Amino acid sequence: MKRQANYPFSAIVGQEQLKMALIISSVNPKTGGVLIVGERGTAKSTAVRALADVMEHTAMIQLPLNVTEEMVAGTVKLDQAIKSGTRVLEEGLLSKADGQILYIDEVNLLSDNITKLILDAAATGIHRVEREGISCVRPSRFTLIGTMNPEEGLLSPQISDRFGLCVTVNGEKHVAVRVAILKKRLTYEKDRQQFCFAYMEETNRLREKIQRAQERLPKVTVSEELMTLCVRIALEANCAGHRADIFLLEAAKAIAAFNERLEVTEADIREAAPYVIAHRMRERPDVESEPVTDRPENNHRQEEAAEEPETTNEREAGQLQHQPQEDGMTTGEMPPDDMETDSEEKQRAAAQDTVAEIGEQLQLTSMFAASKDRRSRAGNGKRSKTRSGTKQGRFIKAAPMPAGKITDIALMATIRAAAPYQKSRREDGRAIVITDADLRKKVREKRIGNTLLFVVDASGSMGAQQRMRAVKGAIVSLLHDAYQKRDSVGMVAFRNDDAELLLDMTRSVDLAHKALRELPTGGKTPLACGLSAGFRRLQKMRKQEPESLPMMIVVTDGKANAGMYGGDPVKEALTIARQIAASGLPSLIIDIETGFIQLGIAKLLAKTMNAEYYKLDELKADTIVQAVRSMSSPSF
Amino acid sequence: MNCKQTIYPFTALVGQERMQEALILNVINPALGGVLIRGEKGTAKSTAVRALADLFSSLEVVDLPISATEDQVVGSLNMEQAIKTGEKTFEPGLLAKAHKQMLYIDEINLLDDHLVDVLLDAAAMGVNTVEREGISHSHPAEFVLVGTMNPEEGDLRPQLLDRFALSVEVRGEQNPQARVEVVKRRLAFERDPESFARQYQDAQQSLRENILYAKSIVRDVTAADDLLETAAKISIKLEVDGHRADLMMIKTALTLAAFAGRTSAVKSDLSRAAALVLPHRLRRTPFEDYKQDWSDVEQLIYEECAV
Known part of the structure; x- marks a missing residue:
């Protein structure tokens, strides 16, 4: 019952690693599934779908992004409930996927709740149903295959760690290969059936080879020595836990079996290592991190985190050496030009734009552990509260209707709740009798939570005394929080005579991180321009998405010295601050003024703007995160 | 009463050749993968799309309003059936309606993220798979995606951007003479749509034939x-x-x-x-x-x- 001839596996040109990873996981399901990471248009999904055709007895269960929770977990079988009043389990996708391949396209876009359900099952091999009066356990062993484009936001390490294997795919760089790809694709699109037919023999051969490998697999042995090698590789890569060792071993066994051998060789392990290790490897300064590699800041033990800034700096420094530095000054030794006069600054502005590295992130470890905890407790409550009254957002599950207003009914869930009682209720000829207690509402999740716009002072005075470094550190900690909460972030930088929207609203913290890393400093301080640019952007946002919770985070020392309309720079800034206050836009100012003589303009600005006010010096990263979080509470 | 509103003839459009071409190409080859029209308001984006579809009786423009809910887009449970009989049946959504048609999304850059996701899902596979509210269903959804956006109002996610085969930039006509012609034709059309359309009958017919021929040899x-x-x-x-x-x-x-x-x-x-x-x-x-x-x-x- 093929609905359409998929592109054949063996007709995929190049992408050898991707193909091998898929073969390994189909030969040996114990390798823990495959995560395919890559830019768009690199045959990710094509390969997965093609694999399903190769595997004869394995079905590919696709989990679409629009899935709702009860479809994943299983629920009460409706007809049975209505007819006989008994609760029987209607199997969910997790049960259906038992022994099969569970395929999630764009796995990084899946709702958190659902991802968690799937990962729990993937980890334990069983799936517990505890809902609507049904309580049972179902086997749920499946090969998880996910694809993702890192541009769309990353997976948290806990999730990527579940995938045994990971491959990164890129577009081919050789003309001849690209032409070959084009040709095959065009021939395929012209006549799919015929194209597939031409590859049938090859597909069959591959299928048989995989089947033979599957049969051989239980007999494949590994010497003690090679087991030690696996462990050593995992240790060297500093992988968390023991998962890497085991996956590595299993992958090597699969490779041996696929190559028709009964004993694992060292070469097998070396071949398997990149698939297993790359996305688990942590902080090795000499290795540029892969898109999915654990974001080192996220789940580290304290002592590892302590080493962190150094490694970042080393990497930073390495990159920066390639940048032309007209005056030969390295970023580490920026002069304390705090007290410098205007004219000097002007002269140097063009030549001396510097890029400060990202500073201090030490507190992140404890901070994130704590924040995660809080989040799971506050959980959906906050989200749905913020979203109440709208029918926007993705419907993820049904919940009992709160007393009072009845909106957004999850009909199927309601009927299901009423079903078991129909036998006793049915009196007046109605097909189904529903009482208030049965009503279920849709719980929706909208991924855009808050919108944080950073308005960052990038003027020369900020470059002083490594203040920019500290500022960047603080912003990064906010970015990581934003990432977890799926907020969108943007960044406006102001310096010289202008403010620039460096990064428009995006959910890709990666991009924000990059923008921040490369943020140059130097020149005058057009504070009014910056505030106004940020304000305009957020006002637009409020119009476009009335449900969004925009917030402006201004980072400045307040020493405005460039105006917008040629007036007094500070006065102009205060005028805009008043407008911001009047609009009710929540804002927060991080004052970075230091030194002997402090003008306190930022503090005045905060008062005028009705903004929360913090001094950077007194502030630890987690305080900032706390502050932002308290501001984004539903009361706004 | 003539309930079918007369639509501005495609061949009467002035300027915006790139956009016209891009739209025509998608009609000739629906597998091409849609077109994204970027540009200011009032540049005949929507008129052009509707005008083109009007050339062919079999071609329909399905609108996806940015306020649409996910249920409306992917389809959902048929309420009536469920209440009357307790049976679960699938109520097709916009994606089902758009099968073999044009799916038109005005201001696509303002579309909610989660809708973009499901749209991408369907556009990528040509199939809409639904797993919600007790319904497991999948149906073909091959459509020509036509989106418009005003870049000033925000960007489109790269992933969705990449799904569009073509993109064109439209701007208000700069040539004064052409602008006058735009206004003239528009006024003539509004005065008497039917006789205006009649003037373009031949041009419409020959474009139609051209497209059909191209379709047959593509x-x-x-x-x-x-x-x-x-x-x-x-x-x-x-x-x-x-x-x-x-x-x-x-x-x-x-x-x-x-x-x-x-x-x-x-x-x-x-x-x-x-x-x-x-x-x-x-x-x-x-x-x-x-x-x-x-x-x-x-x-x-x-x-x-x-x-």
């Missing part, structure tokens, strides 16, 4: 190896992500050749195709917001295609 148009090579080279030089750009360039060139009545694509087809396929695919960093100079790109295309 599968047989071929591209020589060196054309494929040129496309690949352009992609590599511009460092566009993945392979979709190459494929789209070639498919567009093939369709352009078909529209010209030829059965083999030539370099000039490719260079025109590149101008439609590449603008939204150039790699951007957050710093260079589209600053990769288009004239450099044109130069490159010209050089590659001239050889």
Whole structure:
């Protein structure tokens, strides 16, 4: 019952690693599934779908992004409930996927709740149903295959760690290969059936080879020595836990079996290592991190985190050496030009734009552990509260209707709740009798939570005394929080005579991180321009998405010295601050003024703007995160 | 009473040739993959789409309003059936309606993220898979995606951007004479739509025939190896992500050749195709917001295609 001839596996040109990873996981399901990471248009999904055709007895269960929770977990079988009043389990996708391949396209876009359900099952091999009066356990062993484009936001390490294997795919760089790809694709699109037919023999051969490998697999042995090698590789890569060792071993066994051998060789392990290790490897300064590699800041033990800034700096420094530095000054030794006069600054502005590295992130470890905890407790409550009254957002599950207003009914869930009682209720000829207690509402999740716009002072005075470094550190900690909460972030930088929207609203913290890393400093301080640019952007946002919770985070020392309309720079800034206050836009100012003589303009600005006010010096990263979080509470 | 409103004839549109061409190409070859129209308000974007669909009785424009809910888009449980009989049946959504039709999304850049996701899902596979509210259902959903956006109001996610085969930039007509003509025709149309439409009957008919002929030969148009090579080279030089750009360039060139009545694509087809396929695919960093100079790109295309 093929609905359409998929592109054949063996007709995929190049992408050898991707193909091998898929073969390994189909030969040996114990390798823990495959995560395919890559830019768009690199045959990710094509390969997965093609694999399903190769595997004869394995079905590919696709989990679409629009899935709702009860479809994943299983629920009460409706007809049975209505007819006989008994609760029987209607199997969910997790049960259906038992022994099969569970395929999630764009796995990084899946709702958190659902991802968690799937990962729990993937980890334990069983799936517990505890809902609507049904309580049972179902086997749920499946090969998880996910694809993702890192541009769309990353997976948290806990999730990527579940995938045994990971491959990164890129577009081919050789003309001849690209032409070959084009040709095959065009021939395929012209006549799919015929194209597939031409590859049938090859597909069959591959299928048989995989089947033979599957049969051989239980007999494949590994010497003690090679087991030690696996462990050593995992240790060297500093992988968390023991998962890497085991996956590595299993992958090597699969490779041996696929190559028709009964004993694992060292070469097998070396071949398997990149698939297993790359996305688990942590902080090795000499290795540029892969898109999915654990974001080192996220789940580290304290002592590892302590080493962190150094490694970042080393990497930073390495990159920066390639940048032309007209005056030969390295970023580490920026002069304390705090007290410098205007004219000097002007002269140097063009030549001396510097890029400060990202500073201090030490507190992140404890901070994130704590924040995660809080989040799971506050959980959906906050989200749905913020979203109440709208029918926007993705419907993820049904919940009992709160007393009072009845909106957004999850009909199927309601009927299901009423079903078991129909036998006793049915009196007046109605097909189904529903009482208030049965009503279920849709719980929706909208991924855009808050919108944080950073308005960052990038003027020369900020470059002083490594203040920019500290500022960047603080912003990064906010970015990581934003990432977890799926907020969108943007960044406006102001310096010289202008403010620039460096990064428009995006959910890709990666991009924000990059923008921040490369943020140059130097020149005058057009504070009014910056505030106004940020304000305009957020006002637009409020119009476009009335449900969004925009917030402006201004980072400045307040020493405005460039105006917008040629007036007094500070006065102009205060005028805009008043407008911001009047609009009710929540804002927060991080004052970075230091030194002997402090003008306190930022503090005045905060008062005028009705903004929360913090001094950077007194502030630890987690305080900032706390502050932002308290501001984004539903009361706004 | 004539309940079918007379629609402004496609052939009466003034200017915006690129947009017209891009739309026609998608009608000739619906597998091409849609068009994204970027531009200011009031540049006849929506008129053009509707006008084109009006040429063919079988072609419909399905609107996806940005306020649509996910249920409305992917489909959901049929309420009536469920309440009356307790049976679960699938109530098709907009994606089902859009099968073999044009799916038109005005201001697509303002569309909710989660809707974009499901849209991508369906557009990628040509199938809409629904797993919700007790319904497991999948149905074909091959549609020509036509989106419009005003870039000033925000960007589109790269992933969705990449799904569009073509993109065109529209601007208000700059030539005063042409502007006058736009207004004149519009006024004439509003005064008496039917007789206005009658004036264009012949032009409409011949365009229709052209498109139908192109449709009939598009599968047989071929591209020589060196054309494929040129496309690949352009992609590599511009460092566009993945392979979709190459494929789209070639498919567009093939369709352009078909529209010209030829059965083999030539370099000039490719260079025109590149101008439609590449603008939204150039790699951007957050710093260079589209600053990769288009004239450099044109130069490159010209050089590659001239050889």
